Amino acid sequence: MSSNFDAIICNSGSEIYYPSLNPDAKSPGSAYLVDSDYYPHIDYRWGGDSLRNTLVRWATSINEKSKDNNTPVITEIDSGSDHCHAFEVNDPTTVPPYKELKRFIRIQALRCYPVYCQYRHRINVIPVLASRPQALRYLHVRWGIDLSNVVVFVGESGDSDYEGLLGGVHKNVVLKGTCRDTSNIHINRNYPLEHVVSTDHPNTVECEDCSTEGIAAALNKLGVGKS
Template identity: 50%
Template structure:
């Protein structure tokens, strides 16, 4: 499958939307460019802390340590390479010493930080995004902007790799669910109820796949009734 087979890409934990674009004079798909949805960026940037928030979180990250006897090791480090204007990324060295997501969210509320925190990539990454941003919010934005009927939308999401994944399961849209090896309770301690209580996992709108190859994805889309080339 090619990037241009998709209508949009929701990136950076829901803080950016990109559209794939290819020049008409290009014969191959090797020069596909991705165009940022600037209006969505303007929408979520309201009261975003930006550089001031980044400096505060870098200082906070230095206080999250792992103690082994007299030796202390920092657990969370800034990941400037994977950060963007509205997504502050941090690398997690040892997920076993992460603060529970519930406690981290409470800490940010107490500090009056207008942002969302979420663990991703199997709790090896921490992303901090504007309070108005999320992957589910980006999907709603696209449906309103382009008049997309949600039953016609397909979302591809990992099973337990990200702490916001359950927001993308329920609803009218269809979901392709990839497997992940990280135990759910490692990053989902914010949830005190079984996922089955809020999401119908046996729904025909949710298809699970084990691999991540083009063939696996194509097969899942066909099961959902989506034509593929």
């Protein structure tokens, strides 16, 4: 496999794209090609339009409870994908906690997985088998990528699927000082993060200086790049 292989994981892990070898300057969408072979891996009992209708009704019920009926709390937006139903959140303080949305999905017996992201200003609902870690595993299976050579850059916190990014055989660089203010996403976590993810693991290093030199030093600690 070429050493300059590129793949872009989008929509919380429900889409994988590759740069096109022959992009058309007149068609911006031709710059990337979607990996349609990824869909059979995540498509199991994906609700599609019926799921979307249920989620829209849920969003409508939240908007109706809002004190300011002139401005909707949650608005459906186009994710550009058939495997991601996306909603924009105008006021994160009025949106139900992540745990409550998961409870609603469980009661409705919906086969999907919600992700609170962008500091709780966006909600992605994706197939239950899809995730960013799952996309990494797929790239390993399809293209033979050695995950032990993969480095994942994360902040001190992140989206509601943050914990899943730190497990596995890949290496992690935690960028200190970034993505700190996400307590409203993880408000229902009733355990310390270090009980799940250990920063003492040899595959995880913290980067205090997010400059080029600081990141290079962190990669050197992981045995990646030039010393």
